[in-house]
Amino acid sequence: MSIDPYAADLPGPSRQGRLGIGVISAGRVGAVAGSALQAAGHHVVGVHAVSAASRERAERMLPDAPILDVPEILRRAELILLAVPDDALPSVVSGAAEAGHFQPGHLVVHTSGRFGTGVLMPAQEAGAIGLAIHPAMTFTGTPMDLQRLSAAACAVTAPEDVLPVAQALVVEMGAEPVVVADEHRATYHAALAHASNHLNTITAQAAQLLEGVGVERPSRLLGPLMQASLDNALASGESALTGPVARGDVGTVRLHVARLSAEGMPPDILAAYTQLATSTAQRALASGRITHTQAAEILDALKHP
DSSP: OOOGGGGGGSOGGGGGTOOEEEEEOOSHHHHHHHHHHHHTTOEEEEEEOOSHHHHHHHHHHOTTSOBOOHHHHHHHOSEEEEOOOGGGHHHHHHHHHHTTOOOTTOEEEEOOSSOOSGGGHHHHHTTOEEEEEEESSOOOSSTHHHHHHTTOEEEEEOOGGGHHHHHHHHHHTTOEEEEOOGGGHHHHHHHHHHHHHHHHHHHHHHHHHHHHTTOSOTHHHHHHHHHHHHHHHHHHGGGGOOSHHHHTOHHHHHHHHHHHTSTTSOHHHHHHHHHHHHHHHHHHHHTTSSOHHHHHHHHHHHHOO
């Protein structure tokens, strides 16, 4: 998919639907997104890479792109891809704007899940067009990510008149664009972090418990179970819920809490178990899977190890 319908408003190569891309910086996301856009026919005119790891990643993923400082990248590029850490993004944008590096017609795209386009206001005040594109996946910074990107979705946020440009860029990278309003970006990002990051924590905690009772390679047990649970939850929603809380099996819940409360057990696991089981009980009650009496007994068991 080309962005030719908007080419008249953009300088240089974009008049033929192609853009000069500047990547700031060559972290895991930036290197992969830049490579994906390059594969779609755009030209990476420069990449910012400071650390040895970033330089190595740039050489691997963007071998033909020169490593340049930020002002030179902004001078050369038509589309600036800001793939910097969330906390650094506001200062990067404001600093470049104060130095006069943004130009009218620049496409300025950031990959942060946390921010919408408001963080790009200093660039937009200089005449740039701000787009927020967040790939909803984890990155390794390797070519493997390019294949995974084709099965992923990207949250896109942009003013209505340029929203098709953001959507087209996502499609060119091989992903599916999903529109998220600017005011909903924080909720969107919290949802993804809750699902992805906390899944990692739960997996590590479960593996630790299994290793503690002598199970070698806990992944043999957890992998099929967790994959099936995830598939069922995505396909059927909360109706796929199973386990002792959903069955109202208070005795089993009490046993779990007592064991996880024993001396020598990691306290973070008990805290996570009781909090998540509490949420599960509340949702099971709301959906009619357990009675008020069962819910009260489960909640009491979770509060009194």
